[in-house]
Amino acid sequence: MTSPRLPLLRSGEPSPRHPEEAVAGEALSPGRRAFLRTAAAGAAMAALSSCGTGVEEFFQKHFKELKPDELARVLARIERRNRERFGRDTKVGAEGPRAGVFFGYGLDISRCVGCRRCVYACVRENNQSRRHPQIHWIQVLEMEKEHGVDLSHADLYYEADAVPRPGKFYFPVQCQQCRNPPCVRTCPTGATWKEPDGIVVIDYNWCIGCRCCMSACPYGARHFNWANPTLAAEELNPDEHYLGNRPRPKGVVEKCTFCIQRTRRGRYPACVEVCPVGARKFGNLLDPESEIRRVMETKRVFVFKEELATQPQFYYFYAT
Amino acid sequence: MGPRIGWFLLLAAGAGSFIAVGPAVAAGGAAATASETLVEAEAPPFSEGIFPCSSCHGDLPKNGERRELAFHDEQQSIFSHDAEHRWCLDCHDLENRDVLHLTSGAKVKFSESYLLCGQCHGDKLRDWRLGIHGKRVGRWDGAKTYFLCVNCHNPHAPRFKGVAEVVVDGKPTVAPTQEFLKPEPRPRRPEEQRQ
Amino acid sequence: MSGVTEFLRGCLREVTTGNRSYWAWIGFLLAAIAVGIAAYSVQAGAGLIATNMRDDVSWAFYVGNFTFLVGVAAAAVLLVVPAYVYQWKPIKEVAVLGELLAVSALIMCLLFILVDMGHPDRFLHIVPIIGSPNWPSSMLTWDALVLNAYLLLNLVLVLYLLFKTYRGQPYNVRVFLPLVLLSIPMAISTHTVTAFLYNGMAARPYWNASILAPRFIASAFCSGPSVMIILFQVLRRAFRFDIKDEAIWKIAELMAYAMFLNLFLLGAELFKEYYSATEHLLYTKYYWQGIGGHRTLVPYAWLSLASSVVAFVLFLVPRTRRRFVTLNLGCLLIWAGVYIEKGMGLIIPGFTPSTLGQIYPYAPTAVEWGIAAGVFGVGFLVFTVLVKIAVPILVGTFRAPERAQGSEPSHAAGAPTP
Numbered sequence: 001m002t003s004p005r006l007p008l009l010r011s012g013e014p015s016p017r018h019p020e021e022a023v024a025g026e027a028l029s030p031g032r033r034a035f036l037r038t039a040a041a042g043a044a045m046a047a048l049s050s051c052g053t054g055v056e057e058f059f060q061k062h063f064k065e066l067k068p069d070e071l072a073r074v075l076a077r078i079e080r081r082n083r084e085r086f087g088r089d090t091k092v093g094a095e096g097p098r099a100g101v102f103f104g105y106g107l108d109i110s111r112c113v114g115c116r117r118c119v120y121a122c123v124r125e126n127n128q129s130r131r132h133p134q135i136h137w138i139q140v141l142e143m144e145k146e147h148g149v150d151l152s153h154a155d156l157y158y159e160a161d162a163v164p165r166p167g168k169f170y171f172p173v174q175c176q177q178c179r180n181p182p183c184v185r186t187c188p189t190g191a192t193w194k195e196p197d198g199i200v201v202i203d204y205n206w207c208i209g210c211r212c213c214m215s216a217c218p219y220g221a222r223h224f225n226w227a228n229p230t231l232a233a234e235e236l237n238p239d240e241h242y243l244g245n246r247p248r249p250k251g252v253v254e255k256c257t258f259c260i261q262r263t264r265r266g267r268y269p270a271c272v273e274v275c276p277v278g279a280r281k282f283g284n285l286l287d288p289e290s291e292i293r294r295v296m297e298t299k300r301v302f303v304f305k306e307e308l309a310t311q312p313q314f315y316y317f318y319a320t
Numbered sequence: 321m322g323p324r325i326g327w328f329l330l331l332a333a334g335a336g337s338f339i340a341v342g343p344a345v346a347a348g349g350a351a352a353t354a355s356e357t358l359v360e361a362e363a364p365p366f367s368e369g370i371f372p373c374s375s376c377h378g379d380l381p382k383n384g385e386r387r388e389l390a391f392h393d394e395q396q397s398i399f400s401h402d403a404e405h406r407w408c409l410d411c412h413d414l415e416n417r418d419v420l421h422l423t424s425g426a427k428v429k430f431s432e433s434y435l436l437c438g439q440c441h442g443d444k445l446r447d448w449r450l451g452i453h454g455k456r457v458g459r460w461d462g463a464k465t466y467f468l469c470v471n472c473h474n475p476h477a478p479r480f481k482g483v484a485e486v487v488v489d490g491k492p493t494v495a496p497t498q499e500f501l502k503p504e505p506r507p508r509r510p511e512e513q514r515q
Numbered sequence: 516m517s518g519v520t521e522f523l524r525g526c527l528r529e530v531t532t533g534n535r536s537y538w539a540w541i542g543f544l545l546a547a548i549a550v551g552i553a554a555y556s557v558q559a560g561a562g563l564i565a566t567n568m569r570d571d572v573s574w575a576f577y578v579g580n581f582t583f584l585v586g587v588a589a590a591a592v593l594l595v596v597p598a599y600v601y602q603w604k605p606i607k608e609v610a611v612l613g614e615l616l617a618v619s620a621l622i623m624c625l626l627f628i629l630v631d632m633g634h635p636d637r638f639l640h641i642v643p644i645i646g647s648p649n650w651p652s653s654m655l656t657w658d659a660l661v662l663n664a665y666l667l668l669n670l671v672l673v674l675y676l677l678f679k680t681y682r683g684q685p686y687n688v689r690v691f692l693p694l695v696l697l698s699i700p701m702a703i704s705t706h707t708v709t710a711f712l713y714n715g716m717a718a719r720p721y722w723n724a725s726i727l728a729p730r731f732i733a734s735a736f737c738s739g740p741s742v743m744i745i746l747f748q749v750l751r752r753a754f755r756f757d758i759k760d761e762a763i764w765k766i767a768e769l770m771a772y773a774m775f776l777n778l779f780l781l782g783a784e785l786f787k788e789y790y791s792a793t794e795h796l797l798y799t800k801y802y803w804q805g806i807g808g809h810r811t812l813v814p815y816a817w818l819s820l821a822s823s824v825v826a827f828v829l830f831l832v833p834r835t836r837r838r839f840v841t842l843n844l845g846c847l848l849i850w851a852g853v854y855i856e857k858g859m860g861l862i863i864p865g866f867t868p869s870t871l872g873q874i875y876p877y878a879p880t881a882v883e884w885g886i887a888a889g890v891f892g893v894g895f896l897v898f899t900v901l902v903k904i905a906v907p908i909l910v911g912t913f914r915a916p917e918r919a920q921g922s923e924p925s926h927a928a929g930a931p932t933p
Contacts, residue, residue, distance in 0.1 A: 058636065062640075062647050065647075108452075113480075113500075113501060114503055115501040115502075115503050115504065116503045116504035116505075116506075117504060119504060119507075120504050131508075132513070132564065133513050133564060133569070133570075134507060134508045134513060136507050139507070139871060141871060141872070150794075151794075151868070151870075151871060151872030152794055152797060152868075152872055153872075154871065154872040154873075156506075156507060156871060156872075156873050157506045157507065157509060157873075158503075158506060159503075159506050160502075160503055161502055162499070162500035162501065162502060163500060163501055163502070163503045164500075173871060182716065182717060182718060185649075185652045185653070186652070186653050186654065186655070186715070186716070187649050187653055188641050188648060188649055188653040188655035188656045188659070189637075189640040189641050189646060189647055189648065189649060190647045190648070190649040191640070206637070206640055206647075207633070207634065207637075208632050208633065208634045208635075208637045208638060208640055208641065209563075209632050209633015209634045209637075210628075210631070210632050210633070210655065211573045211574060211631075211633070212653070212654075212655050212712075214570065214573040215573060215574060215713075215716055215718070215719060215865075215866075216716050216718055217718055217870065218717065218718035218870050219718075219870060219871070220570070220571075220869055220870040220871045222570075223570050224563070224570060224573060224633065225562070225633070226513075226562055226563050226564035226568070226569065227561055227562035227563075227564035228562060250562040250633070251562060251563065251632075251633025251634045252633055252634065253633075263460065266459045266460065266461040266462055267458070267459050267460070268456075268457060268458065268459065268460055268464075272457075273457045273458075275455060276455065276472075276482070276483045276494070276501065277455070277472070277480065277483075278453065278454040278455030278456065278467075278472075281451070281452065282460055283460045284460065284461070287353075289353035290353075290460070291450065291451040291452060291456070291460075294450045294451065294452055295452050298447075298450075298452070299452070308717045308718070319447060319452055319453060320443070509875070510569035510570065510571050510572070510875040511875060511876070513564075513569060514567070
């Protein structure tokens with residue numbers, strides 16, 4: 001039996017390029033030609049669809065009210081759309097939560113070195129818009145050891161040749177999947193809700209884009225598609241979930257879903273797998289022998305902005 | 321020819337899996353729970369041509385005196401593992417260089433070097449066995465791969481700097497590097513994302 | 516229903532008759548609306564990225580305008596209270612104009628919400644039965660409910676009163692008065708619910724203060740009626756509408772008290788923030804002093820305060836209150852002061868610094884200005900049209916044909932049934 005395929009660390013992989021880095025007069029590689037073709041087709045589609053959504057989509061009911069056959073039709077329609085938009089076959093599932101599972105996440109801030117591999121692994125796994133706008137579900141803050149966890153001395157935009165920098169520590173933030181989520185409370189249409197396994201999800205076809213949830217979230221974990229997401233066909237992850245990483249339309253909110261397309265099938269989220277220092281822990285809080293339970297029982301665990309009583313399922317700890 | 325190769329590969333895979341899982345369970349490398357299956361990652365490669373050590377040390381005289389060596393500069397130049405108090409033969413066995421030894425004198429294979437680390441770093445070993453320390457990949461509800469100490473920590477300069485992906489026997493694994501990791505690009509500021 | 520057709524035809528006639536200044540004003544409003552439509556088509560195509568809103572500052576110009584206009588709509592009540600609660604005749608004759616302003620302001624509010632949404636085509640998702648409103652948890656569902664209810668109430672009141680007056684008939688006080696009195700708590704509730712929208716967010720300490728709802732009411736009452744004061748002077752000159760000076764001065768006096776309350780509550784907030792000096796001071800500091808090199812809002816903060824204080828003095832001192840030059844200056848100043856306070860002074864500092872401590876200095880784009888101009892154009896056009904119809908009815912020149920000859924004394928029309 002071969003060992004399960006290890007995710008690449010991507011330490012040597014070229015980083016996502018900004019358009020300003022493109023060199024004028026550079027011969028177009030086949031990949032880039034395909035990208036431009038797809039982008040042009042995508043732009044045409046966007047112009048057409050900006051006038052209004054399809055009729056079927058307009059009348060689509062809320063996800064929780066869809067009957068199984070209606071859901072199957074909705075998923076098929078999304079796969080069709082993906083093929084039109086990206087020219088690729090995708091598989092969009094809608095796995096439900098498993099009984100007896102309540103996810104917990106642990107982040108070891110004595111280990112995080114601020115390399116941001118998690119940020120980009122998440123982007124690749126979850127089909128975020130790359131540059132117009134650029135959406136990152138994980139935001140890594142560089143903080144000062146002298147000040148501790150102090151947001152008035154936190155830098156999201158740190159640049160360095162080597163991490164960790166002396167005197168600094170790193171504090172990644174993503175959706176905390178709160179047990180008492182202010183975003184769910186404030187959403188006027190019920191487009192976001194908490195699933196039984198703890199993941200706070202969004203029905204992208206129900207969201208009206210009012211952004212109340214973004215104002216309500218204390219962790220800056222919710223992000224908005226200010227424009228049609230920039231996502232090239234070759235960047236697309238075809239393994240998708242309706243409530244998770246399927247390509248989103250413009251004008252809706254999105255956020256970390258604990259890689260719902262992976263975790264509901266038993267796999268670790270992408271960020272957990274790519275972290276080179278093993279700072280991320282994930283598992284079932286209801287299983288007394290899971291890694292996350294062991295963390296909570298043996299380590300000093302705290303939650304971010306505890307005074308707001310959001311009761312996250314995301315725990316920070318110091319292993320040493 | 322085809323089917324026979326198939327059978328052979330199946331047997332080899334079966335044997336390989338036994339070998340992979342065996343030490344984990346037998347030597348207590350990591351503690352599997354009822355629902356978990358733990359798979360050990362490939363160890364990073366030795367320096368080229370250095371193993372088996374006995375190919376040279378079988379014939380060389382055995383000198384246990386602490387000194388600066390004329391050879392093994394690759395390890396000696398970076399040595400920072402309590403360098404003030406320790407030197408090579410505190411871990412490497414004087415009599416048989418193909419193995420390591422614990423403070424009790426008991427011999428330990430290179431593939432079980434974590435036992436050696438655990439002598440002093442017991443808290444890390446306990447955490448590592450539970451999956452709290454160190455990276456794991458795979459399934460939270462099933463088969464997962466755990467990494468050895470030496471996958472991330474160079475035993476001669478163990479303070480973590482960086483890791484890189486390497487391929488050993490056709491399988492991807494990780495090995496420690498002497499350079500720190502370079503962070504991925506910073507996010508674009510909102511004002512850099514104008515229309 | 517020929518009466519209704521006749522009425523509508525008459526309305527159309529009133530709206531299309533006017534002097535040069537009237538048509539210049541209409542032309543200006545239509546131009547603003549055209550700009551708004553052009554700007555909105557850019558936004559509809561590109562998405563809200565055409566604005567300068569980003570994840571860090573996800574509500575800004577549109578929501579700021581919305582908040583201010585809800586206050587203006589609520590302020591109609593400032594006329595209703597003396598008119599119908601205290602039966603003060605000078606204001607009673609003109610209270611309906613306040614309701615017309617409320618209607619126009621509410622239409623602008625709803626438009627600002629629509630242009631701010633990422634998917635306005637899905638607005639039906641908030642409607643009961645066909646949608647799935649998250650009521651009673653979500654404050655926005657309450658807001659949608661009370662704003663539409665208040666709009667409906669005002670429309671009913673206005674249409675009933677005007678139609679009855681047009682017919683030369685007295686209105687039924689038993690129907691009318693309870694509805695009018697209902698509009699008082701409804702007006703307060705619209706603005707309180709809007710305040711609660713921000714107030715309830717623990718994630719934004721700048722808003723998460725109990726003082727927010729009282730501040731909203733105070734600032735609404737001290738700014739909204741200033742439009743009425745200016746309008747009354749215009750109507751007196753243009754239509755020879757008999758509006759007594761005392762009515763205007765009384766409104767100004769009530770506004771002065773509201774201005775005092777507004778400044779007092781501001782002072783209370785500033786004390787709490789600067790004296791306790793917790794980390795939450797950062798938001799207030801960003802607005803009044805700037806943080807690091809980021810000082811975008813600072814000039815506006817002090818301009819708003821200066822305008823509000825000067826306006827307060829002008830309104831408080833009877834001599835300046837009764838001189839129309841200083842009164843009108845005060846109206847402009849308080850309108851500007853509260854507009855800045857509700858928009859830049861409330862929304863932007865609530866988001867700056869962000870929840871993760873980062874600063875994004877926001878300023879609106881041309882598209883946002885264009886769309887806002889269009890929405891204001893629509894609102895003022897609606898108001899102009901409504902006033903153009905209402906004033907002739909109230910004055911007596913626009914009546915139902917069968918009542919045109921031997922018209923009843925004006926005090927019987929638009930008066931309660933004896």
